[in-house]
Amino acid sequence: MLVLAVDTATPAVTAGVVRLEGDTPKTLASRITVNARAHAEVLTPHILECLTEAGVVPADLDAVVVGCGPGPFTGLRVGMATAAAFGDALGIPVHGVCSLDAIAVEAALGRDLLVVTDARRREVYWARYSGGVRVQGPEVNKPADLEPTPSQAIAGSAGHVDLFDLPVEPVETPSPAGLVAVAAAALGSGAEPAPLVPLYLRRPDAVAIADRKK
Known part of the structure; x- marks a missing residue:
């Protein structure tokens, strides 16, 4: 099974093509750019570069996995909207996971x-x-x-x-393989994905003028 994995819940813009064999994800191509202001600019180019590097075309994909946060409103919606658009265009399931x-x-x-x-x-x-x-x-x-x-x-x-007195494991952001690993059971069973729900955990910074007056 070939899976497109994306995440924009953190300052890292993450995309990758992952082959899932049983419960084991194998990353065929990945792109990660750490820039909290570049989610909208680089995500789709990252996806296209990963497809090219993996030697596949969009029609070869079987599913999409996307990180649903928690994350800031503006960045998070870029990844989720892009994942939903790919899934809709290709007619394949889109699974949301906690980043x-x-x-x-x-x-x-x-x-x-x-x-x-x-x-x-x-x-x-x-x-x-x-x-x-x-x-x-x-x-x-x-x-x-x-x-x-x-x-x-x-x-x-x-x-x-480093703000916490605990041993640190050097994993800073979601990876394509990590995203797919979280969704592996659902992907393997062919279960219908739940609707994508962003985990904002608080109101967005930007609100409509009408809402400010309430």
Whole structure:
């Protein structure tokens, strides 16, 4: 099974073509650009470059997996809208996954894990994992309000993991293989994907003028 994987929930613009064999994802091509202001500009070129490098055309794809956050409104909607457009145009399923889960599965620890990413406003998005399963979150808090324990290690944003007194796993953003690994069971079973729901966790910074007057 050939899967297109994209994520724009973090400052990294991520795209990749992944071959899923059983539960094992193998990345055929990937592009990652860390630029919080370039999601709309580079995502589609990244996708086209990955298809070319993998030696496939869009019609060869069997599914799309997209990170649904948590993430800032503007960046997150770019990846989700692009994934939905590819799925609609090709008539293939689009599976949404929690972007923090993709970081956690890439860290692949036996220890309890805390994953944090930049939520701006001096806050972090976070979730806890035990035995590879998310047991708390995703939520958004100030770092000072988030207890490191009972987690035994941390992964995620390089600018935020050092705020916590935990051993750091060097996985900063979702990878194409990590995204597909989270969706592997659903992809393998042929299950109908749930509707894509963005995990904003708070109101967007930009609001309509009419809403400001309320």
